[in-house]
Amino acid sequence: MSEGFREGDFSVTPWEAKGKIDYDKLIQEFGVEKLGEELLSRIERIAGGLHPLLRRNFFFAHRDLNLVLNDYEEGRGFFLYTGRAPSNSPMHIAHIVPFIATRWFQEKFGANVYIQIPDEEKFLAKKVETLEEIEKYAVQDILNIIALGFDENKTFIFRDTEYISKLYKPAVLVARHINFSTARAVFGFDNESTIGLIFYPALQIVPTFFEKKRPLIPCGIDQDPYFRLQRDIAPRLNRYKAAEVLSKLVWGLKGPETKMSASEPDTAILLSDPPETVKRKIINAYTGGRATVEEQRRLGGVPEVCTVFHWYSVLFEDDDKKLLERYHACRTGKLLCGECKAELVERINSFLERHRARVKDAEKKMHLYLYDGKLAQEMWNWEYRP
Amino acid sequence: MSEGFREGDFSVTPWEAKGKIDYDKLIQEFGVEKLGEELLSRIERIAGGLHPLLRRNFFFAHRDLNLVLNDYEEGRGFFLYTGRAPSNSPMHIAHIVPFIATRWFQEKFGANVYIQIPDEEKFLAKKVETLEEIEKYAVQDILNIIALGFDENKTFIFRDTEYISKLYKPAVLVARHINFSTARAVFGFDNESTIGLIFYPALQIVPTFFEKKRPLIPCGIDQDPYFRLQRDIAPRLNRYKAAEVLSKLVWGLKGPETKMSASEPDTAILLSDPPETVKRKIINAYTGGRATVEEQRRLGGVPEVCTVFHWYSVLFEDDDKKLLERYHACRTGKLLCGECKAELVERINSFLERHRARVKDAEKKMHLYLYDGKLAQEMWNWEYRP
Numbered sequence: 001m002s003e004g005f006r007e008g009d010f011s012v013t014p015w016e017a018k019g020k021i022d023y024d025k026l027i028q029e030f031g032v033e034k035l036g037e038e039l040l041s042r043i044e045r046i047a048g049g050l051h052p053l054l055r056r057n058f059f060f061a062h063r064d065l066n067l068v069l070n071d072y073e074e075g076r077g078f079f080l081y082t083g084r085a086p087s088n089s090p091m092h093i094a095h096i097v098p099f100i101a102t103r104w105f106q107e108k109f110g111a112n113v114y115i116q117i118p119d120e121e122k123f124l125a126k127k128v129e130t131l132e133e134i135e136k137y138a139v140q141d142i143l144n145i146i147a148l149g150f151d152e153n154k155t156f157i158f159r160d161t162e163y164i165s166k167l168y169k170p171a172v173l174v175a176r177h178i179n180f181s182t183a184r185a186v187f188g189f190d191n192e193s194t195i196g197l198i199f200y201p202a203l204q205i206v207p208t209f210f211e212k213k214r215p216l217i218p219c220g221i222d223q224d225p226y227f228r229l230q231r232d233i234a235p236r237l238n239r240y241k242a243a244e245v246l247s248k249l250v251w252g253l254k255g256p257e258t259k260m261s262a263s264e265p266d267t268a269i270l271l272s273d274p275p276e277t278v279k280r281k282i283i284n285a286y287t288g289g290r291a292t293v294e295e296q297r298r299l300g301g302v303p304e305v306c307t308v309f310h311w312y313s314v315l316f317e318d319d320d321k322k323l324l325e326r327y328h329a330c331r332t333g334k335l336l337c338g339e340c341k342a343e344l345v346e347r348i349n350s351f352l353e354r355h356r357a358r359v360k361d362a363e364k365k366m367h368l369y370l371y372d373g374k375l376a377q378e379m380w381n382w383e384y385r386p
Numbered sequence: 387m388s389e390g391f392r393e394g395d396f397s398v399t400p401w402e403a404k405g406k407i408d409y410d411k412l413i414q415e416f417g418v419e420k421l422g423e424e425l426l427s428r429i430e431r432i433a434g435g436l437h438p439l440l441r442r443n444f445f446f447a448h449r450d451l452n453l454v455l456n457d458y459e460e461g462r463g464f465f466l467y468t469g470r471a472p473s474n475s476p477m478h479i480a481h482i483v484p485f486i487a488t489r490w491f492q493e494k495f496g497a498n499v500y501i502q503i504p505d506e507e508k509f510l511a512k513k514v515e516t517l518e519e520i521e522k523y524a525v526q527d528i529l530n531i532i533a534l535g536f537d538e539n540k541t542f543i544f545r546d547t548e549y550i551s552k553l554y555k556p557a558v559l560v561a562r563h564i565n566f567s568t569a570r571a572v573f574g575f576d577n578e579s580t581i582g583l584i585f586y587p588a589l590q591i592v593p594t595f596f597e598k599k600r601p602l603i604p605c606g607i608d609q610d611p612y613f614r615l616q617r618d619i620a621p622r623l624n625r626y627k628a629a630e631v632l633s634k635l636v637w638g639l640k641g642p643e644t645k646m647s648a649s650e651p652d653t654a655i656l657l658s659d660p661p662e663t664v665k666r667k668i669i670n671a672y673t674g675g676r677a678t679v680e681e682q683r684r685l686g687g688v689p690e691v692c693t694v695f696h697w698y699s700v701l702f703e704d705d706d707k708k709l710l711e712r713y714h715a716c717r718t719g720k721l722l723c724g725e726c727k728a729e730l731v732e733r734i735n736s737f738l739e740r741h742r743a744r745v746k747d748a749e750k751k752m753h754l755y756l757y758d759g760k761l762a763q764e765m766w767n768w769e770y771r772p
Contacts, residue, residue, distance in 0.1 A: 120558045131555065161558070165551035169517065172506045172547070175582030180566070183581050195569050196561030199585035 021257050023060055023221075023248060030224055032061040032246060042069055047108035052318050053101055053247070061221060063231070064243035068216050072109055078214045078243070080105055081207050083116035084145065086137040087127050089262030091144050093269045093315065093348075094250035099148045100315075101218035101245065106151055111216070112375055113150055114207045115157040117142060124196035131161070139366075144271050146369055147358035153374035160203055163379075167206050170384035175202035177233045186225045205230045209384065214240040221246040238386070251310045255286040258307075275349045282308065282345045288330070289337040300333040308337070308344055316347040407643050409446055409607075409634060416610055418447040418632060428455055433494035438704050439487055439633070447607060449617070450629035454602050458495055464600045464629070466491055467593050469502035470531065472523040473513050475648030477530050479655045479701065479734075480636035485534045487604035487631065492537055497602070498761055499536055500593045501543040503528060510582035517547070525752075530657050532755055533744035539760035546589055549765075553592050556770035561588035563619045572611045591616045595770065600626040607632040624772070637696045641672040644693075661735045668694065668731045674716070675723035686719040694723070694730055702733045 027034055035057070044050045046069065053059055068078045082102045084095065106113050119138045122128045128137075142157055160167065178201065183189050189198055208215040208230050217227055224246060231241040252260035252267035260268040269278055288302030288309065303309035309330065317323045329335035370376060413420055421443070430436045432455065439445055454464045468488045470481065492499050505524045508514045514523075528543055546553065564587065569575050575584055594601040594616050603613055610632060617627040638646035638653035646654040655664055674688030674695065689695035695716065703709045715721035756762060 120555075124558060124562055126562070131558065161555045164554040168550040168554065169506075169547045172510060172517065172582050175585070176510055176512070176580050178581045179578050180575065180581065180584060181577040184577075189566065191567040191570075192565050194562050195564045195566065195584050195588060196558050198566060198581050199561070202581060 021249065026221060027061050030061070030221065030228075032063055032221070032224065032244070033065075035060055035062045035065070035245065039065060039069075042066075046072065049108075051101065051104045052320075053097065053104075053314065055320070056313055058097075058314055059101060059218070059245050059247045061246040062244055063224075063227075063246075064214070064241065065216070065245055068214055068243045071214050076213060077111065078109070078216050079112045079114065079211045081114045081116070081210070081215045081217050081242075082219060083118065083204070083207075084141050085118045085121040086134050086141045087122035088133065088137060089127075090137070091141055091271045092260055092262050093271070093311075094252075094260040096144075096148060096271075097247055097250055097314070098218045098220065099145055101247070103149050105216065105218065105245075106154060111154070112211065113155040114210050114379075115145060115150075115155065115369075116204065116207055117157060117159045118200065118203065119159045119161050120196065121160075121200055124194050124200060126194070142366060142369070143359045143362045144355075146362035146366060147355055149358075150369070152365055152368040155369050155373065156375045156379045157369040158379070166379070166382055166384070167203055170206045170209055171199075171202040173237060173384075173386075174205045174233055175199060177236060178202060178229065182229070186229055201226060201229065205233065206384075208234065208242045209237065209239050210379070210382065212239070214243055216243045216245065218245045219247070220249060222249075250314055251307050253281055253285040253307050255307060256305050256310070258286075269348055269352075271352065271355060273352065275345075275352075278348050278352065279345045282341050282348065285341065287337045287341075293336060296336055297333040301330040301335070301337065303327050303330045306330070308341055311344060311348075316344060316351070407635065412607060413447050416447070416607065416614075418449050418607070418610065418630070419451075421446055421448045421451070421631065425451060425455075428452075432458065435494075437487065437490045438706075439483065439490075439700070441706070442699055444483075444700055445487060445604070445631050445633045447632040448630055449610075449613075449632075450600070450627065451602070451631055454600055454629045457600050462599060464495070464497055464602050465597045466497050466499040467502070467596070467601045467603050467628075468499070468605060469504065469590070469593075470527050471504045471507040472520050472527045473508035474519065474523060475513075476523070477527055477657045478646055478648050479657070479697075480638075480646040482530075482534060482657075483633055483636055483700070484604045484606065485531055487633070489535050491602065491604065491631075492540060497540070498597065499541040500596055500765075501531060501536075501541065501755075502590065502593055503543060503545045504586065504589065505545045505547050506582065507546075507586055510580050510586060512580070528752060528755070529745045529748040530741075532748035532752060533741055535744075536755070538751055538754040541755055541759065542761045542765045543755040544765070552765070552768055552770070553589055556592045556595055557585075557588040559623060559770075559772075560591045560619055561585060563622060564588060564615065568615070572615055587612060587615065591619065592770075594620065594628045595623065595625050596765070596768065598625070600629055602629045602631065604631045605633070606635060608635075636700055637693050639667055639671040639693050641693060642691050642696070644672075655734055655738075657738065657741060659738065661731075661738075664734050664738065665731045668727050668734065671727065673723045673727075679722060682722060683719040687716040687721070687723065689713050689716045692716070694727055697730060697734075702730060702737070 040050060040054060043054065071078050080102050082098050102113055105111060117138050119134050123131055123134055128134050138159055183198055183201060187201060204226050224244060227242040227244055234241045249257060250260055252258040254267050258267060262268055262270060266281055266284065269281060285307050288304065288306030290296040290299055290301065312326060313323055326335065368376065371380065426436060426440060429440065457464050466488050468484050488499055491497060503524050505520050509517055509520055514520050524545055569584055569587060573587060590612050610630060613628040613630055620627045635643060636646055638644040640653050644653065648654055648656060652667055652670065655667060671693050674690065674692030676682040676685055698712060699709055712721065754762065757766065
């Protein structure tokens with residue numbers, strides 16, 4: 001999965017990503033619901049707290065999240081589903097956002113998590129030249145995901161080419177309900193799209209049927225089209241429509257709502273970036289600072305358009321009070337960009353260092369998520385039942 | 387697989403079938419080669435004989451059959467590939483023609499045979515309502531196929547939904563080389579085609595890569611488009627282009643080059659038809675007979691347009707001398723339609739009776755073709771290697 005937005009009419013497809021976003025307009029256009037105070041309070045009451053990504057409205061919209069909470073409170077439960085398409089673009093900071101949210105929901109609600117690794121998608125989309133190449137990236141991505149702390153007995157990570165024996169039959173049931181017109185309209189396919197890529201949406205929908213419970217999908221709003229289609233099809237297969245909790249885009253380092261892209265390395269921090277690279281990238285990041293130190297002392301910075309402040313708010317400052325202090329220190333010219341950036345560099349590098357240690361650890365535990373953990377074992381015996 | 391021809395421009399797709407056929411025009415249009423005397427003599431020399439379907443030019447065209455014979459004579463060998471898509475239309479007499487030819491080539495050349503049972507195709511094409519329904523028909527079809535006498539250690543029969551774990555990865559490699567434009571042009575897909583059916587051609591191509599030898603496919607000429615596409619793709623995957631030996635259409639009971647269709651029962655003899663049904667159908671068959679007995683005695687019949695004579699020539703009279711005698715007896719008015727039909731009824735019923743006994747026997751041997759025979763065991767351990 002990738003995140004992306006098309007310019008102009010705000011139409012959003014998972015295949016392309018450009019331009020600025022009016023999220024209120026997107027809510028209207030996508031027909032999703034705003035994730036408002038009332039629902040957030042309800043989550044907070046049940047979970048005993050709110051993750052900063054929810055509290056700060058980075059997850060800003062949803063579908064049926066209220067029903068998910070009903071299911072939870074009334075004992076029916078729910079499950080979580082997310083994914084990551086491996087490619088030669090390695091994982092960057094923005095990629096971990098849906099996984100962080102998924103992990104949080106797992107921890108607070110004790111729900112099973114299913115993570116799809118479509119190890120054919122980028123090959124079929126002609127972004128990668130061989131399946132062998134993807135294999136290497138798939139393992140790296142899986143380790144990065146495991147390192148984020150999922151429960152090894154409640155999480156199943158599966159590669160399409162490996163798990164296809166279980167996926168294909170339900171995918172056929174799904175595929176019968178999707179014709180080329182619909183696929184073209186939803187995913188932007190055209191005459192040049194390969195027939196494998198055209199089929200792929202069916203495989204992405206199948207995991208929403210892994211349990212006879214409501215699936216909740218934390219994802220970037222660009223992924224919504226897939227699951228809108230799922231919501232059309234699910235009732236016809238007598239299954240739950242997918243619920244979603246939808247995030248904004250993490251800004252790239254080039255400015256507000258620019259894309260973070262692993263293929264343009266200076267827009268993103270990769271999980272594999274060494275400390276010096278992180279430093280160089282953050283020093284060059286677009287900020288809300290003024291042209292000169294004197295001017296900034298006098299007028300203050302503009303954190304609202306600052307990528308550095310954005311990154312603090314999304315991932316690198318959990319403490320609301322401290323975030324607010326940083327905001328005011330910037331606005332009043334007390335905090336200059338150099339200092340603010342240096343602190344961010346430190347936090348990112350410290351996060352990446354800990355992350356890499358957890359990746360090392362994940363190498364030993366990977367078999368649990370793929371084959372041997374409680375849920376993984378169950379899923380290798382799973383059969384789709386109508 | 388189904389056979390079929392579109393009216394008008396003689397374009398032929400596996401999805402539709404109507405109209406009369408000019409086979410010489412088809413040879414030109416499809417760019418295939420005529421199966422001529424020289425090649426037939428060469429086959430006869432190697433095989434020690436010619437099957438009537440070859441001898442009588444019912445298999446009338448080919449691609450690379452000369453290269454197949456080179457491969458055989460020079461010790462590289464070849465393998466055979468065919469298939470049958472199960473549906474609620476049960477197998478009829480015409481369906482067994484490619485299998486008879488395949489079995490003959492296996493017997494004479496000792497080649498392995500792979501038989502694909504695409505147990506999702508008719509569901510995706512919306513000809514059948516559930517996969518469960520197909521399951522039932524698939525077993526019946528497999529038994530009918532086994533009953534035709536394939537070598538249990540050199541034949542592997544596989545259902546797509548069951549064997550997909552081995553098929554999907556090479557199908558992805560194939561699918562990357564087929565875009566929607568091509569698929570639409572070759573198979574007549576349109577905006578209403580389901581995305582599963584659009585993907586399916588990739589799965590049909592994969593078995594041509596089961597061995598690193600040349601695959602030979604005996605089939606109706608309507609199946610050629612699939613394999614023409616295979617011939618475009620194979621060199622890019624460093625594999626052999628499929629060779630084909632291509633048959634005409636067995637006439638339905640309504641007249642010359644009408645379609646035999648299980649969904650219009652009076653056009654076809656089903657393998658499951660009881661003797662009385664066979665009798666009724668043949669008695670009502672279109673013949674080259676005259677309006678009255680007197681006229682027929684005087685003018686003779688026209689075997690060239692007679693479905694009864696056609697069926698003798700294709701399947702129910704192996705002896706060339708006797709077939710010629712029947713031809714002359716008809717032309718000279720000595721043999722009347724009633725007698726000729728009665729004999730055919732007897733031959734068909736005797737064939738069907740023996741066939742059903744062999745189907746009974748096949749029930750006990752089915753596991754060998756699917757899982758436990760020498761080739762089947764090998765194929766369950768097979769992995770596609772680039």
